[in-house]
Amino acid sequence: MSKSIIRIQSSEGTKRLELHPNDSLSSFYQKVFSEFKVDQSKYDEWQLFFDLNKTKLIPNSSKTRASELLSHGDMIYFLEIQSSLNSEQFRGEEDEIDTELAKQDGLISRGRDPQLCHHGPSGKCIHCVPVEPYDLEYLKKINSSTKYVSFHAYLKKLQGGPDKAKFCNLENLNCKIKPGCKEHPVWPKGICNKCQPPTIYLNRQNYRHVDNVMFENGQIVERFLNFWRKSGHQRAGFLFGRYEAYDGVPLGIRAVVAAIYEPPQQTSESSVEIDLNDPNEEKVLSVAKILGLKCVGWIFTDLIRDDSGKGVVKHYRGDANTFFLSADECIMAGYFQNKFKNYTQYSSDGYFGSKFVTVVVTGDEQNQIHFEGYQVSNQCTALVRDDCLIPTYDVPQLAYIRESTNEQYVPDVYFREKDQYNNEVTKIARPLPVEYLIVDLPAAFAKDPVYTFNEDSPLLKESFPIENRHEVNENQDFSALKNYMKQFPTYRFLDAMSDFHLLTFLATNQTVNLDSVIKTLVEAVRSKNGQNAIEWSKTSEWSTIEHFLVDGTSASMVEEWQCQMCTFLNEDSATVCQMCQTPRS
Incomplete structure (x- = not known):
C-alpha cells in the first residue's frame, strides 16, 4: 500500500x-x-x-x-x-438577552406585493420572501437613518454559510508582541512574523453591541443634572440598569437605565476627573447585582451656560461641523468597555466587545440640553487596552498612535480617506480622526415612564441625597437619613428603602456594618415584598442605626397612633384605622 x-x-x-x-x-x-x-x-x-x-x-x-x-x-x-x-467558563456569564436572541432567526417578514407577486396568499417568491436581519441595504430602505446592524444580526451573517456556526470564531484584536517566542532575542533586539502583531487598518464598525439607550423616567437624569445646576461644574456617573430586546432593528438590544451612581470625582466648570479607585465600587456592584441590575454605561455632562439670559446652553459638539467625542473621552470609553466585557461562547477568549455605553449630556443645535449615546469600536478598545492610543494636545477630535520604543512595540495603524481629488488614500494614524473609532446610538426616555425605585411614590417629597456630593452640601449621613425616613410611616418601610442611593449608603456605611444582612433587604426591594422589608426593619442592625438618630427615637417613623382594636400603627392625620376602619379614640 x-x-x-x-x-x-x-x-x-x-x-x-x-x-x-x-x-x-x-x-x-x-x-x-x-x-x-x-x-x-x-x-x-x-x-x-x-x-x-x-x-x-x-x-x-x-x-x-x-x-x-x-x-x-x-x-x-x-x-x-x-x-x-x-470558553466554557464564560458561557454561564452570558447575558440573558444574548441567550434569548440567539434562539431567534431575526428574519424580516415582507407582505405580498400586489404588483410583483403572482402567487396565491399562502405562497412566497423572491419579492416577498423574508429578508435576513443583516441586510443593511434593505434596512436603509425601511429607515434611511439606519447605519448599523445589531450584533446578533452580525452573528447570523457569520453563521449563514453552509457550515453554519462551525467556523464562527470571534477574534479579539491583539496589538502586542506574542510572548514566549524562542526564535530570536526579545524586543527591541528581535521580532519575527510569528510574534509580531499585524498591521491594523481602521474600518468603521458596521454593527453595534447595543442599539439604544433608554432612561426609565425623567427623574433619574433630573437628579443627576441638579449638581450642574447648583454648582456649574461638570458631572459624571455610572449607569445601572438592564438589557432588553429592542425592536428598532432586527435582533436589537436596548440598555434600560434605572439609576445613576456618582463615584468620587474632581469637577470644574470645564472638566471632570473620575477616581478610578472607588473604595465602594465592589459593594455598589454587589447591591446592583442582587437588584438584577448591571453597570450598563457611564454618563457625563459637557454643558456651558449661554450668557444670553434665556436659560439655554451653548452648542459646540455633536454634529459634523464640530466633534462627537474627544480623543480623551474615546480612551476613557475604551477603558470602561475593556473592564465590562461582553461574554460570548463564540470567542475562544470567552468574550468579544462590550455592551458598555457612553452617554453625553450637551447642548444641541437649538441650545437645549440633549443626550447622545456612543460606543467605541472593538478596534479602539484593543488600542486602548494595549496602550497604543493617546490624545493630541490641542485638537479634541484627533487621537494619535504611539511610536514604537525600546520598551513597547506598536504596530502600524492606517486609515483610509478621500483626498482633494476624491481619490481614496491610505494614511498612517498619526494623527487619527476619532470618528473612525466611534459607533453612535440613540439615547431617549421611556414613552411610558417606568419606576424600578420609589421616584413615583406619593409620600416622597425629598429624595435621599446622592453620594459624593459634598461640593453642593448634599451629604449622606444619619441626619439626612432621619429627615428622609420621616416621610414614610412604618408600614411603608419598603417604599422608603426603594432608593438605589440609600441602599448603597447602607451597604457602604462605616458606622454600622450591614454586610451580613443587607442582602435580605435588597432582595425584598427587588421582589417588592413589603412584609419581608418590615421584618428586616426589626433586626438588631437596623435598631442600632435608629439609635444613632436624634434623641434616640426611631427616625423611621412619622407621628403615628395605635389602633385600640387591631394595634395597627396609623399616620397621625388619619381619623380612622387604615386597617380595620375603627375610629380614632
Missing part, C-alpha cells in the same frame, strides 16, 4: 503530512506535534478530531494503525482542548 497525504487544519494554518501504511496513531500524533511545533509539556492539551465540534476524537493509540481510520486526502482538525474549557 502506498503512502497517503492527510490534511490537518489548526489555528496555525493547514498542513499536509505523509501517512505510511504501518504508522500507528501514536506515531502520527508525534508527527503532528512536531509539524505544529507544540511544546512537549502541552501534548495533553491538543488532540486530533474528525470535526470542528470536537465530537469525533481520533485516539492517541499505539495499538491502532492510522491507516485504519484515515484515508488519502482526509481533512482532520488539530484542536486545543484547553481553550474549549476556558
